[in-house]
Amino acid sequence: MTGSRVVPVNEPLLNGNERRYVDDCVTTGWISSDGPYVRRFEEEFAARVGRKHGIAVCNGSVAIDVAVVALRLGAGDEVIVPTFTIISCLAPLIRAGVTPVLVDADPLTWNMSVAQIEDKITPRTRAIMVVHIYGLPVDMDAVLAIAERHGLRIIEDAAEMHGQTYRGTPCGSFGDVSTFSFYANKHVTTGEGGMVLTDDDQIAERCRLLRNLAFVPPRRFVHHEIGWNFRMSNIQAALGVAQLERLDEFLARKRRMGARYTELLHDIKGVSLPLPSTEYADNVYWVYGIVLEDEAGTNAEEVMRQLGSLGVGTRPFFWPMHLQPVFQSLGLFKGEHYPVAERLSTQGFYLPSGMALTEEDISYSAASLRQVLR
Numbered sequence: 203m204t205g206s207r208v209v210p211v212n213e214p215l216l217n218g219n220e221r222r223y224v225d226d227c228v229t230t231g232w233i234s235s236d237g238p239y240v241r242r243f244e245e246e247f248a249a250r251v252g253r254k255h256g257i258a259v260c261n262g263s264v265a266i267d268v269a270v271v272a273l274r275l276g277a278g279d280e281v282i283v284p285t286f287t288i289i290s291c292l293a294p295l296i297r298a299g300v301t302p303v304l305v306d307a308d309p310l311t312w313n314m315s316v317a318q319i320e321d322k323i324t325p326r327t328r329a330i331m332v333v334h335i336y337g338l339p340v341d342m343d344a345v346l347a348i349a350e351r352h353g354l355r356i357i358e359d360a361a362e363m364h365g366q367t368y369r370g371t372p373c374g375s376f377g378d379v380s381t382f383s384f385y386a387n388k389h390v391t392t393g394e395g396g397m398v399l400t401d402d403d404q405i406a407e408r409c410r411l412l413r414n415l416a417f418v419p420p421r422r423f424v425h426h427e428i429g430w431n432f433r434m435s436n437i438q439a440a441l442g443v444a445q446l447e448r449l450d451e452f453l454a455r456k457r458r459m460g461a462r463y464t465e466l467l468h469d470i471k472g473v474s475l476p477l478p479s480t481e482y483a484d485n486v487y488w489v490y491g492i493v494l495e496d497e498a499g500t501n502a503e504e505v506m507r508q509l510g511s512l513g514v515g516t517r518p519f520f521w522p523m524h525l526q527p528v529f530q531s532l533g534l535f536k537g538e539h540y541p542v543a544e545r546l547s548t549q550g551f552y553l554p555s556g557m558a559l560t561e562e563d564i565s566y567s568a569a570s571l572r573q574v575l576r
């Protein structure tokens with residue numbers, strides 16, 4: 203193998219109606235958030251997830267800010283959240299004055315350890331933030347039962363889980379409030395973008411208010427609350443409408459890619475591959491994760507460096523929240539250890555997983571991994 207080939211870690215596929223709908227925005231002049239595609243994208247995406255309301259925002263991180271504030275979580279409240287996730291889940295809690303309480307990851311699915319949730323509940327616990335990681339959903343029946351038993355809200359971060367289902371029911375339909383991201387590596391992308399989904403009319407209204415600087419009638423520019431400008435533009439929504447038209451095709455494509463990687467790598471020594479399925483879902487392989495075992499005798503950083511020199515793009519796994527310098531400086535998570543998340547963060551990374559990946563890209567990436575680990 204030579205290093206002349208380059209396989210990007212992610213590349214979106216934008217060859218449907220994207221250009222036509224974006225062109226429509228430019229032609230009609232509807233380029234900000236006051237355009238017909240925003241409403242259409244909200245309605246069509248919410249319908250796809252089986253929810254009453256969709257509130258489009260400018261990314262999946264701020265969608266969580268809106269969710270937290272819409273649920274009126276604040277100082278004195280605790281929310282249970284996985285340590286193995288992106289900072290987008292914790293930052294909104296900290297900004298709202300909420301105390302995040304962590305659980306470790308499950309070693310097989312890499313999702314939050316549902317078994318640890320109940321031990322973390324205190325009289326101050328108000329909600330569980332469920333985050334579906336990399337391709338398999340969290341075991342929602344177990345989480346819903348805990349939430350019901352203790353009267354807790356659920357925020358469901360389904361950023362990575364477009365089109366995925368849990369026992370046949372769409373991910374994103376379980377939370378009191380659920381959120382999605384439409385960053386360029388998501389199954390449905392708007393470049394940057396996000397959405398908040400709920401069935402509750404009042405929460406939905408509050409999300410719309412918070413996203414739009416808390417403008418209220420009758421007198422514009424008179425405010426009773428602090429909101430944000432988190433609006434999605436009509437141009438972004440136009441991309442989203444075109445992408446959503448192809449979600450089923452994209453899902454099938456992702457599943458084929460994942461199956462192909464597994465076929466090529468199933469006998470490779472020293473690595474764990476993503477679980478193809480659990481009793482409640484088939485992996486959608488949002489990304490194709492690799493976890494190096496001890497017998498590999500190396501770590502993710504080193505393998506990623508060598509793959510990079512062969513032109514294979516990779517990304518490390520998340521870095522656990524309890525080890526984040528910013529949270530340690532706030533005095534959070536002192537002395538806490540989560541061995542599964544710690545291991546995943548040093549031994550895990552993902553291979554090229556974008557929607558535009560070709561069969562040759564997959565073969566080359568898999569062969570490169572073999573070469574590096576030989």
Ligand SMILES: Cc1ncc(COP(=O)(O)O)c(C=O)c1O
Nearest residue numbers: 261262263288290361383384385
């Ligand atoms: C689980 C999860 N939540 C939230 C986000 C944040 O989304 P965004 O990048 O659109 O802000 C991401 C981003 O990939 C994510 O993976």
